[in-house]
Each structure stands twice: as structure tokens, then as C-alpha cells.
Amino acid sequence: MSRHVTNAQAALLSLAILAxxxxxxxxxxxxxxxxxGAALDPEYAALLGAAAAQGGQTPFPMPSEIAVRxxxxxxxxxxxxxxxDQGIGIQLAYSLARVGAGFLIAAAVAIPLGFxxxxxxxxxxALNPFIQVLRPVSxxxxxxxxxxxxxxxxxxxxxxxxxxxxxxxxxxxxxxVSSTRKEWLNVARTLEAGKLKTAWKVILPxxxxxxxxxxxxxxxIAWLVIVAAEMLVGxxxxxxWVWNQWNNLSLADIVIAxxxxxxVGLLLDRLLGVAARAVxxxx
Amino acid sequence: MxxxxxxxxxxxxxYPGATIFENLWFDIRRGEFVCxxxxxxxxxxTVLNILAGLEAPSDGAVIxxxxxxxxxxxxRAVIFQGHALMPWMTAEQNVxxxxxxxxxxxxxxxxxxAARAALEKVGLGHAADKKPAQLSGGMKQRVGIARALAIAxxxxxMDEPFSALDALTRGAxxxxxxxxxxxxxxxxxxxxxDVDEAILLADRILLMTNGPQARVAEVVVNTLPRxxxxxxxxxxxGYHELRDHILDFLITRSRTLAGTPPADWNPRDVPEVRPAxxxxxxxxxxxx
Numbered sequence: 001m002s003r004h005v006t007n008a009q010a011a012l013l014s015l016a017i018l019a020x021x022x023x024x025x026x027x028x029x030x031x032x033x034x035x036x037g038a039a040l041d042p043e044y045a046a047l048l049g050a051a052a053a054q055g056g057q058t059p060f061p062m063p064s065e066i067a068v069r070x071x072x073x074x075x076x077x078x079x080x081x082x083x084x085d086q087g088i089g090i091q092l093a094y095s096l097a098r099v100g101a102g103f104l105i106a107a108a109v110a111i112p113l114g115f116x117x118x119x120x121x122x123x124x125x126a127l128n129p130f131i132q133v134l135r136p137v138s139x140x141x142x143x144x145x146x147x148x149x150x151x152x153x154x155x156x157x158x159x160x161x162x163x164x165x166x167x168x169x170x171x172x173x174x175x176x177v178s179s180t181r182k183e184w185l186n187v188a189r190t191l192e193a194g195k196l197k198t199a200w201k202v203i204l205p206x207x208x209x210x211x212x213x214x215x216x217x218x219x220x221i222a223w224l225v226i227v228a229a230e231m232l233v234g235x236x237x238x239x240x241w242v243w244n245q246w247n248n249l250s251l252a253d254i255v256i257a258x259x260x261x262x263x264v265g266l267l268l269d270r271l272l273g274v275a276a277r278a279v280x281x282x283x
Numbered sequence: 284m285x286x287x288x289x290x291x292x293x294x295x296x297x298y299p300g301a302t303i304f305e306n307l308w309f310d311i312r313r314g315e316f317v318c319x320x321x322x323x324x325x326x327x328x329t330v331l332n333i334l335a336g337l338e339a340p341s342d343g344a345v346i347x348x349x350x351x352x353x354x355x356x357x358x359r360a361v362i363f364q365g366h367a368l369m370p371w372m373t374a375e376q377n378v379x380x381x382x383x384x385x386x387x388x389x390x391x392x393x394x395x396x397a398a399r400a401a402l403e404k405v406g407l408g409h410a411a412d413k414k415p416a417q418l419s420g421g422m423k424q425r426v427g428i429a430r431a432l433a434i435a436x437x438x439x440x441m442d443e444p445f446s447a448l449d450a451l452t453r454g455a456x457x458x459x460x461x462x463x464x465x466x467x468x469x470x471x472x473x474x475x476x477d478v479d480e481a482i483l484l485a486d487r488i489l490l491m492t493n494g495p496q497a498r499v500a501e502v503v504v505n506t507l508p509r510x511x512x513x514x515x516x517x518x519x520x521g522y523h524e525l526r527d528h529i530l531d532f533l534i535t536r537s538r539t540l541a542g543t544p545p546a547d548w549n550p551r552d553v554p555e556v557r558p559a560x561x562x563x564x565x566x567x568x569x570x571x
Contacts, residue, residue: 183367186337190355191384191434201380205371281371282416 022063029062061252069252070259084244086236088256092264094236098154098229099222099268102161106218110166111211114173115199118207124174131170139164139225143232153233157226164225165218172214176207208279216272223265288313288438288470289334293550294343296329303329304497305342306550309489311438314468318481319499320529321491322537327474328364331442334472335361348437357385360436362444366423368415374402374426375411378433385434401433402426405459421452425459432463439464441473445480454513457483465510478529482522483511489553490532493541498548500540502555503529521559528558 061069077089117124139160146156180203188198230239238261245253287310295305303326311317321327332338334345336355344351347359368377378398383389389397402411405425415423424444431439444460445453457480464471464484475481481488488503507519516522544550 181367183363183365184369186361187363187367187369189337190335190357190359190361191381192355192357193380193384197384202369205369208371279371281414283370 026062026064029060061255066252066255070256073253073256083235088238088241088260091236091238091241092260095226095230095238096264098158098237099161099219099226102158103165103219103222105158106162106166107169107215109162110169110214111173114170114211114214115177115203117170117174118177119199119203121178124178131167135167135171140228140232143229147233153235157229157233157237160229161222161226165222168217168221169211169214172217173207173211176210176214177203179210180206205279205281209276209281212272212276212279216269216276219268219272220265223261223268227261286312288315288348289472290346291330291334292344292346294330294333294340294345296326296333296338297341302496303494304491307343307499308551309499309502309553311470311472313470316464316469316471316473316484316486317489318485318487319472319474319489319491320476320478320481320533321497322476322493322533325491325494325497325537327491328442331361331440331472331474335359335440337361357434358437360431360434360439362424362427362431362439362441364442364444364446366415366420366427368423368426368430370415373412373414374407374418374422374429375399377415377426378402378430381430381434397433401429404432404463405429419452420448421456424448424456428456428460428463432467432469437470439469439471439473441471443474443476446475446477453477453480458513460484461511476533478526478533479513479516481505481529482507482525483513483516488529490529490537492537496542498544498550499553500536501532502553504555504557506557506559519559525559528556 073088077087077092079087080090117127142160142163143156146159147153150156150159184202184206185198188202193201226237227239227242230237231243234240234243238257242254242257245251245257290308290310292308293305294307296303297305307330309317319327319330329338333340334352336352336359346352347356368374369380372380375395375398378401379394382394382397382401386394399408399411402408405428407422407425407429410418410422410426415426418426424447427444441460445456448456461484463469471484473481473484482505485505488505489499490501490503491497492500503525505525507516507521507525511519
């Protein structure tokens with residue numbers, strides 16, 4: 001029953017699902033919206049805000065409201081009006097810079113170290129217990145130690161990104177290197193290629209697809225973790241912004257943040273997907 | 284034995300509890316093509332790997348050009364059973380990689396040019412920019428041959444290079460190798476279990492008994508005149524005697540001769556036979 005499905009068909013169905021979802025959301029938010037009407041002491045209302053004074057909850061935003069708010073935010077993404085009021089683009093840029101820094105440092109450590117582990121069974125066996133114990137630790141558990149030793153909250157979140165993205169790259173590099181075909185290594189040996197030349201010209205390209213897979217997993221995890229890390233340390237970044245908007249009860253902003261985080265995450269994944277395709281080889 | 288380019292002296296491969304072969308002696312002369320024929324499991328590939336320097340023998344030594352080998356060398360190029368091309372490199376880059384090992388000082392342009400020339404020699408000039416995945420099995424093996432010959436080795440080692448190919452391609456490549464080796468007067472050692480391949484290419488054919496404790500039971504001297512080609516090979520006088528002799532060995536005697544050698548067995552002086560040589564009548568007795 002595998003009929004050929006065109007992209008246009010799939011896109012059409014996607015759009016239909018999206019429209020139905022937004023329609024139901026809009027409709028239910030409207031009908032279940034603020035009850036209103038109850039008599040209020042105007043002073044009480046002024047103190048607490050109308051919604052809270054009514055004893056009701058902030059109504060969940062409708063898609064149309066979110067769309068309006070999204071337009072407001074993306075129309076001017078890079079404004080800075082004081083430390084607590086900066087454009088969404090600035091916040092995303094902070095988060096991306098931290099992820100980028102932590103990820104690159106992790107790659108700079110994990111790929112050479114993974115190379116050594118992959119080449120040396122002794123080193124692999126010796127380091128394996130440490131890796132196995134440290135790998136499952138939630139990166140946020142490192143945050144207090146990082147804050148204590150580093151003292152700078154921004155650098156601490158970079159450290160947390162480093163810690164969470166180092167493991168997949170380390171393990172994948174080690175695996176990719178250790179599973180380089182013996183026949184290719186034998187070719188290099190019979191050609192008397194030096195160690196460095198063999199590593200650079202044979203092992204690295206052979207392992208590159210596996211390494212890239214590790215990098216792709218890492219960047220995904222890093223992007224997940226940065227939101228939580230920034231919620232913890234505060235100051236700047238998309239995670240902080242989400243928490244800030246929660247404190248402001250701006251649910252529309254949170255929905256928008258979720259959407260943007262998703263889109264940026266998708267773009268990061270695609271970026272590494274392109275890189276992976278560039279180093280892929282087929283037998 | 285003094286004019287031997289390679290002499291294999293008493294090499295052995297032992298694993299705990301098993302001796303694959305031991306006390307193996309043979310030699311290969313300069314410009315000679317030697318085939319090693321035997322069944323799987325007799326340690327043929329191990330012998331080749333020891334000659335290549337990829338493995339060390341458990342015992343004994345291999346002397347090449349007067350020196351005991353201690354590891355792989357550019358002087359002994361290997362054509363592997365699987366083509367062993369790097370799939371991320373084009374055909375040209377694969378050959379150029381080998382050339383860059385031989386000539387580290389060559390600039391890129393010169394390496395490219397030489398790689399192209401090597402590919403032209405095996406008729407693959409048009410496929411220089413293709414990755415191995417885009418090439419057929421026979422073409423891949425041709426690139427492997429070009430890579431091995433490009434570095435101008437003193438000796439060519441081949442481990443069943445054509446066994447993974449279909450019969451038609453195999454035939455074409457055998458003739459190609461025959462031509463290239465003859466042109467360059469290349470010393471070569473090849474493992475095969477294709478009898479016709481051995482007869483077409485080899486000057487001498489070493490017949491190995493089944494393992495464990497495999498040994499070279501006999502050396503068949505191929506007296507069929509060169510040049511040989513596949514089209515006329517089986518019409519050559521003596522061809523059938525030669526072929527039958529080797530087939531008999533593979534089917535029956537490789538099994539019956541296996542195991543402990545006879546008491547008067549001298550591994551350094553393995554009997555030589557010339558099945559293809561026309562029977563020479565005994566010299567006429569002088570009249571009384």
C-alpha cells in the first residue's frame with residue numbers, strides 16, 4: 001500500500017492540519033474567553049489588574065492575538081531598551097552565541113580526544129568508566145559548580161553547553177575512528193603513509209560522517225539545554241526571555257518563543273545536515 | 284637461490300593450539316610471476332600478508348633484495364581482494380594518494396598528471412573524476428591495479444584480485460594484468476584458486492595442501508610459451524596436461540597430501556614438475 005506521494009500533496013495536508021488546529025484553538029479560546037461582566041470594585045481592579053481581580057485566569061491567547069504580537073516582535077527584533085527589555089532577535093543571538101561557543105569548544109576537545117580514544121584500545125578502556133558515569137548526568141547539575149568556580153553566569157552557561165555537547169561528539173568520533181576499515185589502513189601501511197598522513201587523509205574522512213552525526217546530536221542537545229540554563233542564570237537569552245514573559249504573564253510571547261526556538265533548532269540541524277552531506281561517502 | 288629477489292625462509296603461522304603452516308620455503312626470482320594455489324584456510328592470505336609486511340610470521344623470515352623485511356614497503360605494492368579504494372576519493376585522488384606517498388615532494392599538479400596517466404594505462408582515463416561508488420566492480424579493481432602500478436613497485440602482490448568479479452570482466456582484467464606485468468617485467472606474486480588464471484599468468488605455480496599444517500607440496504613449472512592469451516591458451520600443446528595436473532591436485536591430492544609430511548620430506552627442496560613439457564624420449568642407446 002505504498003502509493004507515491006508528491007511533496008505538494010504532503011504540503012497541502014500539512015497546511016490543512018495547521019489551519020484546522022489554529023481554527024479550533026481560535027474558536028475555543030474565543031468561546032471560553034473572559035467571562036467578564038461581574039461587578040468589580042474599581043479600586044481592587046486597579047490594584048490587581050482587571051483579570052486577576054475577577055478571580056479568573058489570564059485568558060489563553062488566541063492565534064490571532066499571537067500573530068499580532070509576533071508581528072510586533074519580529075518587526076523590530078534588535079531593539080534595546082534597558083537590560084530587561086531587548087528585542088527577541090537580541091535574545092536569540094545571545095543564546096546562539098552561547099551555544100556556538102560551548103559547542104565549538106566541545107568540538108575542539110571532543111574530536112581530537114575521540115581520535116585518540118578511537119586509535120588506542122588502552123585509552124578507550126581506561127577512559128570508558130569516566131565517560132559512562134559522566135555522560136548521563138544532566139548538564140544543569142553542573143551549573144552550581146560552574147557558577148561557584150567561574151563566577152560569571154554567562155560563561156557558566158557556556159560551560160554547561162560544553163558539558164552537554166561534548167559526549168555525543170566524543171563517543172561518535174571514537175567509534176568512527178575505531179571502525180575505520182582495516183583494508184584502508186592496510187593500504188596506507190603498504191604505501192608507507194606516515195601516522196599523521198594516515199590520520200588526516202584516511203581515518204578522518206572515513207570517520208567524518210560518524211563525527212558529523214555526533215555533532216548533529218550535540219547541537220540539538222545544546223539547543224535544548226540553553227533554554228533551561230538561561231532560565232536558571234537569567235540576564236539575557238531566549239531562555240531568560242521565556243521566563244521573564246512567564247513572570248509578566250505574557251503567554252502569547254511564550255508561544256512565540258516556543259515557535260522561534262523550534263525554528264532556530266531546525267535551522268541548526270539543517271546546517272549540520274548540509275555539512276554531513278558534504279562529507280558523506282557511499283561505497 | 285642467489286638470484287632470488289624474494290626468499291621466504293622457514294616462515295610459520297601458529298595460533299595457540301593450531302599451526303596453519305610452518306617451515307615454508309620458496310623463492311621468487313626477479314621478473315618472475317609466481318602463483319600460490321590452494322584451498323581456503325591453508326593460510327594463503329597470511330603468506331601474502333607476511334610478504335607485504337602487514338603481518339609478522341610466527342617464525343622464520345622473508346628476505347627481499349638481500350634484506351629481511353620488517354614491515355610494509357612501497358617497493359611491494361598490494362592489490363587487495365576487495366578493491367580497497369577510499370570511497371570518499373575519486374579514482375584519480377585514490378591513485379594520487381598513493382603517488383603522494385611515493386613522491387612526497389611532488390606538487391599537486393604533477394601528482395594529478397601522473398595519476399591520470401596511470402589511469403589511462405588501465406583504460407580508465409574517462410573515469411578519473413568518478414567516485415568508486417559510481418564505478419563497476421571491474422573498474423574499481425582497475426583503479427586498484429593503477430594505484431599499485433603507479434608507484435612503480437619492485438614487486439606486485441595480489442590477493443585473489445579478480446575473485447569478486449564476473450567471468451567476463453575477470454578475463455579482461457587477467458589479460459590486462461598479463462600485459463602490464465610483461466611490459467614492465469614486473470616481479471609478481473599472486474594468490475588464486477582459478478586454475479586458468481594461474482596458467483595464463485604464472486611462470487611457476489606453488490601448490491599448497493589443505494591446512495592445518497599446510498605446505499607447498501609441489502612446484503609446477505609453467506612451460507607454456509609466452510605471450511599467452513586467453514583465446515588461444517587452451518589450444519596450446521601441453522595446456523590440458525598442465526590444467527589436469529593442477530585440478531587433480533586441488534580436487535584430490537591437496538587433501539590426501541595434507542597433514543604430516545612424509546619422512547623424507549625436505550621443505551627447502553620441494554619437487555618441481557613440468558606437466559606441460561612434451562615427453563622427451565630417452566636418448567638413444569649407443570650401439571653396442
